Amino acid sequence: MRSWSAPNIPKLPGSGVPLRLYDTAARDVRETRPSGQARMYVCGITPYDATHLGHANTYLAFDLVNRAWRDAGHEVHYTQNATDVDDPLLERAQATGVDWQDLAEREIDLFRSDMEALRILPPREYVGVTEVVDEIASLVGRLTERGATYRVDDDVYFSVAAAPKFGAVSGYSEERMLELFRERGGDPDRPGKRHPLDWLLWRAERPGEPSWAAPFGPGRPGWHVECTAIALRNLGSGFDVAGGGSDLIFPHHEMGACEGHVATGEWPFARAYVHAGMVALDGEKMSKSRGNLVFVSKLRPVADPMAVRLALLAHHYRSDWEWTPEQLTQAEDRLARWRAATGRASGPDGLAVLAGVRERIADDLDAPGALALIDEWAAAEGGDTTAPALVRDVADALLGIEL
Numbered sequence: 001m002r003s004w005s006a007p008n009i010p011k012l013p014g015s016g017v018p019l020r021l022y023d024t025a026a027r028d029v030r031e032t033r034p035s036g037q038a039r040m041y042v043c044g045i046t047p048y049d050a051t052h053l054g055h056a057n058t059y060l061a062f063d064l065v066n067r068a069w070r071d072a073g074h075e076v077h078y079t080q081n082a083t084d085v086d087d088p089l090l091e092r093a094q095a096t097g098v099d100w101q102d103l104a105e106r107e108i109d110l111f112r113s114d115m116e117a118l119r120i121l122p123p124r125e126y127v128g129v130t131e132v133v134d135e136i137a138s139l140v141g142r143l144t145e146r147g148a149t150y151r152v153d154d155d156v157y158f159s160v161a162a163a164p165k166f167g168a169v170s171g172y173s174e175e176r177m178l179e180l181f182r183e184r185g186g187d188p189d190r191p192g193k194r195h196p197l198d199w200l201l202w203r204a205e206r207p208g209e210p211s212w213a214a215p216f217g218p219g220r221p222g223w224h225v226e227c228t229a230i231a232l233r234n235l236g237s238g239f240d241v242a243g244g245g246s247d248l249i250f251p252h253h254e255m256g257a258c259e260g261h262v263a264t265g266e267w268p269f270a271r272a273y274v275h276a277g278m279v280a281l282d283g284e285k286m287s288k289s290r291g292n293l294v295f296v297s298k299l300r301p302v303a304d305p306m307a308v309r310l311a312l313l314a315h316h317y318r319s320d321w322e323w324t325p326e327q328l329t330q331a332e333d334r335l336a337r338w339r340a341a342t343g344r345a346s347g348p349d350g351l352a353v354l355a356g357v358r359e360r361i362a363d364d365l366d367a368p369g370a371l372a373l374i375d376e377w378a379a380a381e382g383g384d385t386t387a388p389a390l391v392r393d394v395a396d397a398l399l400g401i402e403l
């Protein structure tokens with residue numbers, strides 16, 4: 001599928017410092033050490049109800065990763081999927097009486113335009129699941145050759161017993177795993193399964209559902225294996241960052257890591273598992289099921305997208321936080337202050353802001369700390385005539401904020 005257009009990234013003097021990120025699997029901040037190209041896989045949207053602020057918050061976090069790596073001199077190989085066939089999408093299409101492919105296409109177009117408005121750098125590959133079903137099926141075949149799968153009726157399951165590293169990503173107890181698996185599309189109670197945490201790799205054809213031919217019978221991919229196949233196909237195993245919101249830690253990234261391990265024999269599947277916090281509204285996580293969504297596309301006619309981006313950046317990417325309209329007003333004020341200050345003939349030392357913002361972002365994406373440094377610069381006087389242009393470039397290249 002077409003990705004989206006890339007904003008220009010101004011070149012900054014010198015180069016950034018090594019990026020450190022909190023790795024969920026290590027339960028600690030770790031320095032990323034990309035060898036050659038930095039490789040990142042970020043899970044894309046299931047294309048309905050796009051693009052709400054929760055989605056935007058998550059993709060913004062990985063945009064900061066992308067920008068920090070480039071500033072540190074790395075080329076970045078970024079792949080993202082779109083789950084353009086899956087139970088929730090089919091259910092929404094059914095419920096609203098639209099064709100599921102039309103729904104997906106319309107929502108993905110809206111997502112692309114929202115990403116462009118927020119100046120989020122596009123992935124090199126933007127892959128729809130429906131484009132690579134054969135690849136996914138061949139991965140299921142490879143897992144079967146390694147003895148890691150079995151059938152329940154005509155459906156193909158991954159046997160958790162075949163995954164020695166199961167639990168390494170989330171570190172959750174089995175009880176918590178069962179609870180989250182049930183809550184997030186799993187089927188722990190299905191009769192005929194060898195273990196409640198075994199997961200669906202291939203759903204055999206059902207009447208009225210889309211299906212694709214496969215050696216083990218017509219059907220469609222299970223959720224986790226789609227991302228494993230797309231990441232393996234484009235990045236290979238051992239890529240630097242697997243990213244998403246924290247609701248993907250389990251089951252999605254845990255199970256994908258096991259599929260990648262068993263399919264390739266290599267561990268880790270991703271060197272770091274990086275997760276963004278949840279954005280809430282009215283006390284509840286913004287989610288399609290609750291319908292408590294604030295859409296980027298609804299804010300765009302009434303607010304500068306750069307203010308929306310600044311409002312999100314004011315929160316640490318790993319924090320869970322609640323959206324309120326006041327935050328947009330505060331962000332608009334900040335944007336106006338930054339634009340005024342970088343429009344001056346001079347200001348305080350610009351290189352100090354460059355070094356400070358680099359250091360803050362490299363420290364597990366401390367965007368709030370970076371914003372505070374630019375606030376301070378904007379509020380003070382100084383004689384550095386190169387500073388206004390440099391600070392403008394720092395805000396753009398590292399934070400994606402066009403002043």
Ligand SMILES: Nc1ncnc2c1ncn2[C@@H]1O[C@H](COS(=O)(=O)NC(=O)[C@@H](N)CS)[C@@H](O)[C@H]1O
Pocket residue numbers: 043044045046047053054055057058081082083227243244245246247248276277278279280285286287
């Ligand atoms: N309220 C929220 N706050 C922060 N991130 C969220 C929120 N809701 C969803 N996300 C993140 O947005 C991304 C897309 O979510 S999604 O549309 O439900 N799609 C999926 O999770 C799958 N297509 C991933 S393969 C995921 O990384 C998810 O964790």
Ligand SMILES: [Zn+2]
Pocket residue numbers: 042043044227252
């Ligand atoms: Zn995914």
